[in-house]
Amino acid sequence: MQNTLKQHWNPTSWKDKPIKQLPEYPNQEHLTESYNKLTKLPPLVTSWEIEALKSKLAEVSMGKSFLLQGGDCAESFDATTSPKIVNMLKVMLQMSFILIHEMGVPVHRIGRIAGQYAKPRSSDFEQVGDKKIYSYRGDLINRYEATEEARIPDPERLIEGYHKAGLTINFLRALADEGFADLRHPEQWELDFMLNNKYYAEYEAMVESITKAVRFMESIAPTRVNSLQKADFYTSHEALNLYYDAAQTREVPRKTGFFNLSAHMVWVGNRTRELEGAHVEYLRGIQNPIGIKVGTPFEVDETIRLIETLNPTHESGKIVLITRFGKEEIENGLPPLIQAVRKEGLPVVWSSDPMHGNTFATDTSLKTRNFDHILEEIKSAFAIHRAEGSYLGGVHLEMTGDNVTECVGGAKGLNESGLSTNYETFCDPRLNYEQSLELAFLIAKEWKQSYF
Template identity: 50%
Template sequence: MSDTLKTNLKSITPARDWSRDSWQKFEALQQAKYDDGEALADAQARLATLPPLVTSWEILNLKEQIAEAQAGKRFFLQGGDCAEVFDECAPEIITNRLKVLLQMSLVMVHGMEMPVVRVGRFAGQYAKPRSDDFEVRGDVRLPSYRGDIVNAPAFEAEARRPDPERMIKAYARSAMSMNFVRALVDGGFADLHHPEYWDLGWVEHSPLAEQFHRIADSIGHSVRFMETVTGQTPGSVRRVDFFTSHEALHLHYEQALTRQVPRQWGWFNLSTHFPWIGMRTAAADGAHVEMFRGIRNPIGIKVGPGMSADWLKSLIRTLNPDDEPGRLVLIHRMGAGKVADTLPSLIEAVKATGSPVLWIADPMHGNTEKTESGYKTRRFANIQAELEQAFDIHAACGSRLGGVHLELTGENVTECIGGARELGEHDLKRAYKTTVDPRLNYEQALELSMLIVAKHQRLRG
């Protein structure tokens, strides 16, 4: 831990009048309605005895890296599935998710000439908010699908019944995913000596093909040059830090995995390194904010066009009263058509608080639309447009866009329109696999990373 962060931690105090179940005194939105309270209590009690999924020192390491990103010394890359499903806890799917994030980060490290904080949106992303508690099809009305941690997507009464045993299943699959990711990273999956991990087949169809080949070759040459000069292999060439995140929506689950640990003060949410609060549960006087204010994890807050300056300042005061570096990440998700009108005033409001924050952009959620054929999709052009505007707006306001939050997959899906291969609406039905929101596929995600680098370089001059 850096000396600066150690000094800042001396002024951090535990949250007052807080306990890990104090959220239950507040209005808790987007929660499953279980019909068996005893079964819920039993599942939660068993969860509370199971080993943590992450460690406190990993959490504090991430917080330090976020503090460095706030100071402009790192870039924050967060990405993964909109909602994980139990059936996709499979080695090839996990490997592909990790691969695309690693490759995106290496493009960014090369082009931005700074370290990248790598955060996967997986190993716990099993809960999803819903617009309505119920779904109606014809004359049938059933509880909405709230993610595999709560119920199943099939439109059947038994499948849609919230089952607390699913919390145990979500924990188990999160643990298996984490263990496999750790094994891959520790075993050299990120080793730059292995060009076979760089799947270059798709770029032959892209106008960025030559640029991407140049990046891959340059990284390889740089690695070999360092080894020749130093006579040894730098550790970061073979291994990278990798963190997990999810929307901490299901509060009974999050409570069970919130623990105290030896030789550390306070409480940690040990279900993930980086939990975030979504727009639908970000009420300043709500249960989710109450839960978050008492944990020591770095935390994210989704910021949409409906959030006012006063609301945002209230959240900052509640969640980071001691102005701790590395504590808060603000994830704005406005939409390409709204970001210019809504973001500047929020940036100015946050600057007025004097509190350190890391601003990152989620260009996915504000750009969701439905086609005439009924598919939810996102246009790559709108995603790119919102990102480019966000970089420019922050620069104009004397702020800095320090990262991105993306819904993506390492699979060859066709869920977002556009990109290098110019996918059209007619392509959606070919490989549309998401159960909730459309995701960037492997090539679209990698293409976007190159566009982010190009924008960063233009701003840097």
């Protein structure tokens, strides 16, 4: 099988396929120079890390653990700063600690970080005054400023994206390895925002329970429990700009196949999952775990063929099926998909993305999401998987550790009039720190009702 794959696939064989969501670079010579330069730069992750994540995802698919995947809608180069990276890691760690404590199973963390610099758009162009200019497609491709010059796809941004991702990964590794994740410091938990929430007493008791458990473990351990201050953390992004991903796709010594060494996991979006398209052609040849976003419109049979294309050997831990139907469509869309996957015996990690199907615009044209709608889709996903005898093993969230005001609702009751207070996103609205922690508590409750 691998020999056949090598004969018909290489990191740039996607160029022979039709491609969507990637504008043409006007300066092809500059693009080739940037691509060739990127192929020679050191990898950002290792094949050992990728294989370790795949093993952990295999455990999720068997119902033995849980996946928390979250981060920015689209990262900004300008936001590659220590406070933002620290805040993102902090909220991911604290959410995972909540889930571990309440669910009693390992939780694996994957950030939408250190590479999530490109975004699909509904239109190639937008009208600004009397001019038609390229749409903003993320910092990896062009700039946000609404001018003709800023929106021209710039190959130099491939190199800048690599360097920003490298800085981010290096800092994340240092934080996760040397004490930032230490459970001995509950004072880092900021739960004052929950004071008026009906679950506050329960939340406070949970944090105290975590603290007591840590103290007990240390009192009986002959040596310091070093694992309490370390945390595994993996990176992921949508494999959208295939020049970026292909340039970091390589063979490694003593291992079979090609690895995308720009991230531990990549995913194919709802707009780029055509079976005969360039993105599927690229993804079918790499060894990384692959996420598949599935939402309306979609065909069950086509989705099954897509899973088979990306994982023909039925390798466990290879495919994360990320459903994003919206609260109105999930009851119709999810059950037949679960049934078809089970019928074909396909090993997948089921994950719920309750964000993308629940976006709407306010009267002032701000994109937002309602916390209650997000929670409603999560509840429906758990209920449907429970009814179908399936295991919902993860959630996929657009979120930040910053105090933004982009999604309405949550414990503090943010309303539409308050969105402009600190609305930062260039693309889709994200849960803030408080909303993310609150959602973690509620996800744990739903999981326990389904599987405990």
